[in-house]
Amino acid sequence: MAPTLLALAHWSTWAVCAVIKLPQLAAVLAARSARGVSVGSLLLELAGFLVFLRYQIYYGYPLQTYLEYPIIITQDVILLLFILRFSGHMKRALFYAVILGGGWYMLTLRKWIIDLAMNLCTLISAASKLAQLRCLWQTKDSGQVSALTWSMSAYTCATRIVTTVMTTNDLAVLIRFVTMLILNIWVTATILHYRKTKKTD
Numbered sequence: 001m002a003p004t005l006l007a008l009a010h011w012s013t014w015a016v017c018a019v020i021k022l023p024q025l026a027a028v029l030a031a032r033s034a035r036g037v038s039v040g041s042l043l044l045e046l047a048g049f050l051v052f053l054r055y056q057i058y059y060g061y062p063l064q065t066y067l068e069y070p071i072i073i074t075q076d077v078i079l080l081l082f083i084l085r086f087s088g089h090m091k092r093a094l095f096y097a098v099i100l101g102g103g104w105y106m107l108t109l110r111k112w113i114i115d116l117a118m119n120l121c122t123l124i125s126a127a128s129k130l131a132q133l134r135c136l137w138q139t140k141d142s143g144q145v146s147a148l149t150w151s152m153s154a155y156t157c158a159t160r161i162v163t164t165v166m167t168t169n170d171l172a173v174l175i176r177f178v179t180m181l182i183l184n185i186w187v188t189a190t191i192l193h194y195r196k197t198k199k200t201d
Contacts, residue, residue: 006166009159010064016152017068021075023146025082034083036143038135042083043096044128046076050100051121052176054107058114061168068156122176129183133190142194150191154184 028034049069056066084090107114136142157180164173 002166006163009162009166010067013156013159013163014068014071016156017071020072020152020156021079021149023148023152024144025075025079027144027146028079028082028086031144032086033144034086036135036139036141036145037083038132039080039083039087039089041128041131041135042076042080044124044131046073046080046100047103048121048125048128049073049076050104051107051117051124052173054104055114055118055121058108061170065160065163065167118172122172122179125176126179126183129180129187132187133183136187136190136194140194140197142191145191147188147191147195150184150188154181154188157181157184 024037028037049072053066053069053073056069080096081090081093084093107117132145136145157177161174161177161181164170164177
């Protein structure tokens with residue numbers, strides 16, 4: 001039973017992550033606007049994903065436990081480029097690439113750096129969700145923010161809690177996924193709240 005549950009959790013996570021950012025990308029492309037989408041949130045999310053991926057690789061964790069991260073990172077980079085294009089800030093792309101690429105390299109210069117970064121990764125990822133919440137609260141408009149993308153993120157956090165318990169049982173990773181699950185649900189609920197409020201006005 002346990003191997004079947006583990007395989008189902010892995011496969012469903014990969015399937016969801018293969019398309020996780022597509023609803024958000026579609027909304028931004030259709031509107032040719034990134035209204036309501038926080039660039040700060042996306043950059044923090046990218047930083048958190050890069051740290052998490054580097055940590056998993058550094059410690060030699062099974063590929064199945066983090067295979068979705070290169071896929072999500074690629075989708076986030078594409079989304080970031082469209083947001084920068086539609087907001088007229090495309091010149092910032094090179095700066096962001098240098099910062100994120102340099103960070104990727106520096107993470108494994110010393111063991112203590114990657115360990116500290118992983119502990120801070122939860123805070124960075126939480127800050128990305130809080131930045132999106134702040135953007136929603138300030139504008140009181142969900143704009144082009146996709147509730148489907150955020151709910152899929154909540155699902156993948158839930159499945160990764162199961163896979164982490166069944167494979168590595170790494171406490172730092174578990175704390176990260178539980179925290180992200182709660183915040184993803186909160187963002188999804190906020191998006192739906194403002195979407196409902198806008199429809200009733």
